[in-house]
Amino acid sequence: MNPLKFSPIFNIYAADLAIRNEAQMTTVEDQLMIRDMIELIRQGIRQKLMDTYWMKNSRDLLKNLDQLLMLFKIVGFSEHLFNTDNLTQSELNHFSSFDEDYFSIVERMIMSNLRLIFKLPRDAYLDSFMINAFNANTHIILFFLPLQNPYFNRHFPDSYNIGFTGSIIAHEFFHSFAPNMAHDRFYQYAQYNKSLSCYDSFYSENMCFNLTLGGNKTRMCVDGKNDMIDNIPDVEGTRVAFEILKQKLGDDAKLKLLPLPDHLPFTNEQLFFIARSQFWCDNDFFQDETMAQSLRNPGPHSPHIVRVNAVAMQMSEFGEAFSCSPTDPMVTTEEEKCYLLPSDE
Numbered sequence: 001m002n003p004l005k006f007s008p009i010f011n012i013y014a015a016d017l018a019i020r021n022e023a024q025m026t027t028v029e030d031q032l033m034i035r036d037m038i039e040l041i042r043q044g045i046r047q048k049l050m051d052t053y054w055m056k057n058s059r060d061l062l063k064n065l066d067q068l069l070m071l072f073k074i075v076g077f078s079e080h081l082f083n084t085d086n087l088t089q090s091e092l093n094h095f096s097s098f099d100e101d102y103f104s105i106v107e108r109m110i111m112s113n114l115r116l117i118f119k120l121p122r123d124a125y126l127d128s129f130m131i132n133a134f135n136a137n138t139h140i141i142l143f144f145l146p147l148q149n150p151y152f153n154r155h156f157p158d159s160y161n162i163g164f165t166g167s168i169i170a171h172e173f174f175h176s177f178a179p180n181m182a183h184d185r186f187y188q189y190a191q192y193n194k195s196l197s198c199y200d201s202f203y204s205e206n207m208c209f210n211l212t213l214g215g216n217k218t219r220m221c222v223d224g225k226n227d228m229i230d231n232i233p234d235v236e237g238t239r240v241a242f243e244i245l246k247q248k249l250g251d252d253a254k255l256k257l258l259p260l261p262d263h264l265p266f267t268n269e270q271l272f273f274i275a276r277s278q279f280w281c282d283n284d285f286f287q288d289e290t291m292a293q294s295l296r297n298p299g300p301h302s303p304h305i306v307r308v309n310a311v312a313m314q315m316s317e318f319g320e321a322f323s324c325s326p327t328d329p330m331v332t333t334e335e336e337k338c339y340l341l342p343s344d345e
């Protein structure tokens with residue numbers, strides 16, 4: 001089964017839900033649920049650091065655990081920010097500093113939910129400070145949009161909420177241990193550098209596209225070295241989120257259950273990956289010029305299709321969820337998989 005093929009259908013379904021819920025903004029209950037998710041993910045990453053074989057007897061382990069604990073959690077923004085008249089000049093400067101390109105992508109994505117766009121006051125929905133998430137070294141900011149329908153709803157199954165919101169939170173946490181935010185100490189370890197070059201070559205060698213640009217055929221690949229800044233949090237974050245889902249379900253057999261049997265033909269594990277990919281669903285990336293533009297972009301983010309497929313290829317759980325056979329394109333061998341914080345050699 002191709003989850004990308006089913007994703008737009010789910011999008012419409014989720015947009016329907018949003019309309020029925022009057023597209024309500026994040027409630028206290030929502031926020032408490034997200035805060036719980038943040039703490040579970042923090043614990044999941046804590047365990048990963050403690051299990052990393054090359055860090056086990058080093059004081060760096062303690063320093064990294066401290067750093068993990070010191071990341072403040074911020075869910076959404078303080079209430080005063082929701083009225084732009086109240087913003088200070090420095091807040092306005094901060095929010096206007098984001099990459100315009102990103103917002104136009106998000107805008108297109110929202111526009112694809114036509115029924116949703118008619119329901120919502122467009123300007124309010126697209127205010128820049130409602131979108132995105134980032135790790136600002138001492139704190140993680142989760143903006144407003146990813147905490148809304150159709151991306152998050154406390155009534156959605158855990159597999160959906162953890163697949164989408166959980167993966168984003170874990171991605172942001174992982175920035176602290178990946179280039180360029182990991183402490184300089186990390187690079188003293190040969191094992192850490194080995195992990196980085198594994199990621200570099202996996203993306204540079206496998207995430208390549210045959211494009212026709214101005215009538216000429218050309219082959220372009222992801223810049224694995226430059227983009228590992230975000231490629232690593234994508235993979236490692238999704239792995240931790242999947243572990244949290246298993247923990248929440250309490251029994252791995254539940255991964256195979258249908259959480260919404262009357263509405264959706266997807267199991268929990270399938271829904272996790274569909275939710276995780278939902279944000280990146282973008283038909284423009286099947287156009288060669290757009291793809292080339294994204295590959296040439298000096299920023300650390302790989303094209304959307306890469307952010308979906310590379311994670312699927314790095315996680316055997318994906319092939320398992322969609323009953324892939326060993327020769328399917330999203331299936332890789334264990335030797336091709338990369339681990340930033342491996343538990344054994």
Ligand SMILES: [Zn+2]
Nearest residue numbers: 171175230233
């Ligand atoms: Zn990132």
